[in-house]
Amino acid sequence: MANYSTNEFKGGLKVMLDGDPCSIVENEFVKPGKGQAFNRVKLRNLMTGRVWERTFKSGESLEGADVLDLDMEYLYNDGEMWYFMKTDGSFEQYPVEKKALGDTEKWLKEQVVYTITLWNDNAISVTPPNFIELEVTETDPGLKGDTAQGGSKPATLSSGAVVRVPLFINEGEVLKVDTRSGEYVSRA
Amino acid sequence: MSVIDWQPTATMATLRERARLLAEVRGFFAARGVLEVETPVLGHGGSTDLHLASLSAAATTPAGRERLWLQTSPEFPMKRLLAAGAGPIFQLARCFRDGEVGRRHNLEFTMLEWYRPGMSLEGLIEETAELVRCVLGRGSGDNPGPLRRRRYRELFREYLAIDPFRVALAELRRLAEDRGGLEMTDASRDDCLDLLISLEIEPHLGRGAIDVVVDYPASQAALARRHRDPEDGEWVASRFELYLEGLELANGYDELTDGEEQAARFAEDNAARRAAGLPEVTVDRRLLAALKHGMPEGSGVALGIDRLIQLALGKESVAEVMAFATPRC
Numbered sequence: 001m002a003n004y005s006t007n008e009f010k011g012g013l014k015v016m017l018d019g020d021p022c023s024i025v026e027n028e029f030v031k032p033g034k035g036q037a038f039n040r041v042k043l044r045n046l047m048t049g050r051v052w053e054r055t056f057k058s059g060e061s062l063e064g065a066d067v068l069d070l071d072m073e074y075l076y077n078d079g080e081m082w083y084f085m086k087t088d089g090s091f092e093q094y095p096v097e098k099k100a101l102g103d104t105e106k107w108l109k110e111q112v113v114y115t116i117t118l119w120n121d122n123a124i125s126v127t128p129p130n131f132i133e134l135e136v137t138e139t140d141p142g143l144k145g146d147t148a149q150g151g152s153k154p155a156t157l158s159s160g161a162v163v164r165v166p167l168f169i170n171e172g173e174v175l176k177v178d179t180r181s182g183e184y185v186s187r188a
Numbered sequence: 189m190s191v192i193d194w195q196p197t198a199t200m201a202t203l204r205e206r207a208r209l210l211a212e213v214r215g216f217f218a219a220r221g222v223l224e225v226e227t228p229v230l231g232h233g234g235s236t237d238l239h240l241a242s243l244s245a246a247a248t249t250p251a252g253r254e255r256l257w258l259q260t261s262p263e264f265p266m267k268r269l270l271a272a273g274a275g276p277i278f279q280l281a282r283c284f285r286d287g288e289v290g291r292r293h294n295l296e297f298t299m300l301e302w303y304r305p306g307m308s309l310e311g312l313i314e315e316t317a318e319l320v321r322c323v324l325g326r327g328s329g330d331n332p333g334p335l336r337r338r339r340y341r342e343l344f345r346e347y348l349a350i351d352p353f354r355v356a357l358a359e360l361r362r363l364a365e366d367r368g369g370l371e372m373t374d375a376s377r378d379d380c381l382d383l384l385i386s387l388e389i390e391p392h393l394g395r396g397a398i399d400v401v402v403d404y405p406a407s408q409a410a411l412a413r414r415h416r417d418p419e420d421g422e423w424v425a426s427r428f429e430l431y432l433e434g435l436e437l438a439n440g441y442d443e444l445t446d447g448e449e450q451a452a453r454f455a456e457d458n459a460a461r462r463a464a465g466l467p468e469v470t471v472d473r474r475l476l477a478a479l480k481h482g483m484p485e486g487s488g489v490a491l492g493i494d495r496l497i498q499l500a501l502g503k504e505s506v507a508e509v510m511a512f513a514t515p516r517c
Contacts, residue, residue, distance in 0.1 A: 007287055029290030032390070034410050034439065035239055035382030037288070038368070055368035055387065058287060 001064035006039040006056050014046075014067040017054070021046045021065035021119045029058070046117060046124055049102075065119060072116045074108055082108070084116055084123070096123040104128050106161040107179050128179040133188040134158050135174050142170040155184075197513040202501060205327070206509055209497050210280065212326045213300060216319055222276040222302060227265035229282055230256040233472025235263075236457035237410065241286035242469055257470065258284040261490050262301050263411065264475040267443070270303055270486070271478035278302035280493065291505040292435060292495065295514040300493040305486035309442040312487035313337075313428055316438050317398050320430065320496060327500025332432055333397040340404050340424075341417070344381075347389050352381055353405065353422050360384075378407050393431035401429045411450070412441035430491075437496055440489030447479030 004015055009027040016022070022043040031037040037058035044051050046067060056062075072084035072094065081095040082105075094116060098105070100123050104114065107128040115127040139155035152164040155175075163177055165184045174188040198206070214224065234242040234257030243258040259265075262281035269277055283299045300319075304312055317335045324332055344352040348363065355363075357377055364372045364380040367387055372380060393399040406414045409425035417424045426442035444450055454471045461468050494506040507513035 007289070027290075029288065029293050030386045031239075031288065031293065032382045032386045032436070034237065034408055035386075036379045037239065038383060038386060040387070053369065055370045055383065057370070 001066055003061040003063055005061040006041070006058050009039065009041060014065040015043070015062040016065045017043060017045075017052070017062060020048070021067050021124070022052070023067070025051060030055075031058075046119065049125070066121075067124075068118045070116050070118060071113050073113050074110055076110070077108075082126075084114065084126075087113060094118070094123050096126060100124050101126050106159055107132055107134075108159050109134060130178065130180055131176055131185065132159075132179055133174050133176050134161070136165070136169060136171050139165065139169060139171055142168045152184075193516055195516075196511050197507040197516055198509055198511055202503070202509055203511060205501055206497055209323055209326060209500060210493070212323060213280070213319070213493070216322050217278045217302065220276075220315075222278045222304075223274065225266065225269060225274065225277045225279050227262050227269070227279065227281070229259055229284075231259060231264065231472065232256065232470060233264060233475065234258075234469040235260040236454045236461065236469045236471060238457055238460045238464065238466070241288075241466075243284045243286050255470070260285050261299055263488070263490070264472045266301060266303055266488075267475060267483055268478040270305060271481050271483040276302070276304050289514050291507075294494065294506050294510060296517075297506065297510075298493050299490050300496075301488065301490040303443070303486060303488040305484035307487050309426055309428065309440065309487045312440050312489055313400050313402075313430075316430055316440060316489050316491065317400070319491070320398060320432065320437065323496050324500050327497070328502050332394075336397040336399050338393070338399050338401050340401055341419070343389050343401065344384070347392065348384060353417075378405070381405065381408075390431065390436065391434045394433050394435065399431040401431065402427070404429075409444075410441070411444050411453075413444050415442075428489075432496075433499055435495050435499065436492075437499075438489050438491035440487060443483070443486060443488050445479060445483045445485055447476050450479055451476050 004013060009024050011024055011026065013024045014021055015024065022045050025042040025044055028040045030040050039056045039058055041054050041056060042051055043054065071087045073087055075083040075085050081097060082101055084094050084096060086092045104126040109132065112132060116123050117125040134157040136155045137158050140153050151167045153167055154162050155165040155169060156162050163182055163184050176185040176188045178185050230245065240260045242260055244255050245258065247254055247256045261283050262279050266277060266279060279301050281299050281301060282296055284296045289295055321332065324330060341352060344350055360377060360380045361372045361375055364375065364383045368383050403417060404425040404427045406423035406425055409427060412425045412427040414423050415426050428440045429436055430438040458468045494509055497509045498506055501509060503509055
């Protein structure tokens with residue numbers, strides 16, 4: 001991979017830092033009146049999701065990271081790995097470990113397309129679509145007539161996620177959920 | 189298909205405000221009898237400062253093919269005018285500093301620089317604060333608060349609990365590494381101090397007051413004289429920097445007028461550049477000759493007018509007060 005100097009650091013650039021692939025979030029050029037110039041850089045560690053704040057002397061460089069975001073459809077889980085398939089018609093499959101899957105495990109549904117981040121061709125994270133439609137598998141019986149206001153209850157969805165839903169929702173219904181906030185949006 | 193970003197980085201309304209504020213600046217100096225001058229952007233000599241990267245151009249002149257330097261500030265030709273008897277002068281000069289692009293920086297920018305023969309550094313601090321108030325008053329109208337003098341040494345004591353002149357280098361490096369999250373094993377004293385003031389002190393300056401930092405380390409004197417710190421006789425630079433809203437706006441000197449001392453500092457700079465693997469910059473021998481002839485004692489200051497306009501108009505970056513910032517030039 002190429003090396004990138006601090007003046008090439010832009011939001012979204014993928015670089016290696018302390019052995020982990022990182023995505024640059026923000027890069028600020030800092031220079032005291034007559035002194036050495038620095039770059040104050042925020043980077044997201046793509047392995048952990050944590051944001052690091054680091055200072056570099058201007059002109060220093062970091063090795064680029066071979067990181068790629070690809071759309072892939074979820075296929076199945078064999079008890080150990082989760083399998084996704086490229087949507088480019090190649091039918092190429094990628095196994096994903098539990099660690100890389102992280103919180104996305106509770107939003108998995110077959111045939112839905114996820115964004116898989118690959119580092120050196122290995123999956124390191126999985127991002128669900130912002131909205132997903134899932135069936136309610138378990139919740140208290142719905143309350144007739146209560147369609148407008150008041151109250152909520154927990155409902156377990158087919159993917160395993162538990163969300164707060166209005167009281168009128170019944171088991172077997174399909175709901176639209178926002179995966180970023182984990183909140184109920186509407187009936188699908 | 190990519191869209192070509194031909195449009196200005198400032199709105200038309202901002203550009204009109206900018207023109208109005210620049211007219212205020214000219215009025216400020218006209219009322220004080222300070223002459224506006226224009227000096228060349230290109231010079232046979234350039235800035236030797238270790239931390240400024242100069243651009244240069246290959247030019248054809250009556251002397252043949254020559255390398256001319258783009259100025260990092262109009263200091264040298266303005267000082268030659270002073271030596272020639274110009275009296276008080278100011279300039280709104282286009283300056284160039286390679287690699288400096290960011291929210292507060294642009295590769296080329298406008299410097300408001302002025303010189304006051306016979307005026308003390310203290311007098312120039314007062315005048316600089318008045319200029320800042322004048323421009324802010326015609327912009328947002330916000331009152332920046334009182335003028336406060338902050339000693340470099342006191343700031344380090346207050347924010348970092350160290351004496352920047354006395355602390356051991358090893359401890360200074362550890363502190364810089366800790367606060368900056370980078371390796372400073374080979375860093376010089378000044379590099380460590382620069383990092384610490386940028387990260388830990390500057391953001392607090394100019395909040396509710398116009399902060400003027402004085403008594404810099406002697407090693408950071410650049411083209412300023414040096415004097416003894418009344419506290420313990422340590423040499424300090426007769427230099428000030430003015431801060432507002434965490435932004436460094438101006439850098440002023442009790443000007444060095446000793447040509448020999450100046451020649452020695454240029455040589456030191458170029459030696460430091462060689463040691464750091466940086467290209468040497470041609471020394472301005474005409475400036476040295478002018479100093480040898482004699483430049484009146486006095487003070488001078490350089491103020492980043494783009495930043496002051498940015499603050500006066502409540503903008504977030506210098507790009508927003510420039511017609512076309514570097515990425516769109």
